Amino acid sequence: MKMKIITLATPAEYDHTEITFEVDGRIGGSGFIGKGKDQRLGLIKCPVCQKENYAVSVSSGVCVFCDFNANAGE
Ligand SMILES: [Zn+2]
Incomplete structure (x- = not known):
């Protein structure tokens, strides 16, 4: 499985950047990456099974x- 994270345009005042995923050439799912010191990644909707986590x-x-x-991912 080949996975890539795609960052989405997110308002500057947000404390996170919204992301989606490209898995084997298909875009889907949603999540976020924290800004600043808190760079953890969150998975909200899975791009593989399409379910809400x-x-x-x-x-x-x-x-x-x-x-x-x-x-x-990368
Ligand atoms: Zn899943």
Whole structure:
């Protein structure tokens, strides 16, 4: 599986940058990357199984349903 993170235009006052993913050439899913010191990645909607991640698993960057790991990209 080839995965790329695509950053989206996000208002400057936000404390995070919104992102989407490209997995094997297909764009989908959603998440965010924290700005400043807090650069952790959150996975909100999985680009592989298209499901909304459980809230408690968002900050791990890993999909609770299919184990897709958003931290494994470039
Ligand atoms: Zn998934």
